[in-house]
Amino acid sequence: MNEAGKKAAALAAVEEVQPGMLVGLGTGTTAAFAITRLGELVIAGLSIRAVATSVHTEQAARAMGIPIIDLAGLAEIDLTIDGADEIDHRLFAIKGAGGAMLREKIVAAASRRMIVIADASKRVARIGAARVPVEVLPFALSFVTARLEAMGARAMLRQGYRTDQDNLIIDCIFPEMPDPCALAAHLSAIPGMLGHGLFLDEVDCAYIGDGDRVIRLER
Ligand code: 5RP
Numbered sequence: 001m002n003e004a005g006k007k008a009a010a011l012a013a014v015e016e017v018q019p020g021m022l023v024g025l026g027t028g029t030t031a032a033f034a035i036t037r038l039g040e041l042v043i044a045g046l047s048i049r050a051v052a053t054s055v056h057t058e059q060a061a062r063a064m065g066i067p068i069i070d071l072a073g074l075a076e077i078d079l080t081i082d083g084a085d086e087i088d089h090r091l092f093a094i095k096g097a098g099g100a101m102l103r104e105k106i107v108a109a110a111s112r113r114m115i116v117i118a119d120a121s122k123r124v125a126r127i128g129a130a131r132v133p134v135e136v137l138p139f140a141l142s143f144v145t146a147r148l149e150a151m152g153a154r155a156m157l158r159q160g161y162r163t164d165q166d167n168l169i170i171d172c173i174f175p176e177m178p179d180p181c182a183l184a185a186h187l188s189a190i191p192g193m194l195g196h197g198l199f200l201d202e203v204d205c206a207y208i209g210d211g212d213r214v215i216r217l218e219r
Contacts (some may be wrong), residue, residue: 012191026082039064
């Protein structure tokens with residue numbers, strides 16, 4: 001773990017937040033550094049509103065004094081800052097180890113600009129080694145599991161876990177991932193599959209922190 005790298009990446013991303021923005025707040029330990037920094041800036045007078053990608057993030061943001069609004073009444077977000085489990089030079093990412101990828105995908109897609117923040121351990125040549133989480137309607141568990149296995153996945157139900165939407169997560173290991181876009185399309189076509197952790201179109205920029213050094217990747 002590279003806590004300094006996470007924090008450095010988060011602080012760099014928060015520099016992009018401007019007064020008056022509607023900001024999407026990600027979920028996870030790296031996003032938490034961004035939320036803390038934004039909370040400090042709000043206390044110092046920065047006027048922003050935010051949308052949270054999880055119940056945990058909403059609670060953390062509210063505790064820091066960041067005004068949270070419901071995405072249900074909105075179609076567009078100015079800027080989202082979120083973590084990732086893997087990110088590569090194409091700005092393809094795998095997300096969802098924290099189980100929030102369904103809301104994270106909606107918030108990212110609704111955002112004019114989406115920034116991934118990560119420590120250097122998350123940067124890979126090509127995404128594919130991390131588990132790809134899939135949110136599943138409980139009613140469809142066996143059906144979706146069978147479809148995932150037919151696609152070559154080792155599919156493991158996340159034990160004792162429910163998402164914020166009260167659904168299940170199947171974590172998938174794909175022995176190889178030569179074409180993430182084709183895989184994402186196949187996943188999206190499974191009825192009962194509500195959201196997956198492949199983020200291929202959404203990310204505009206990544207800040208990667210290694211100690212106090214930060215590099216920026218831009219699409
Ligand atoms: C949650 C996520 C997280 O952003 C991702 O798992 C990275 O988390 P962390 O910053 O704690 O390593 O996608 O659903």
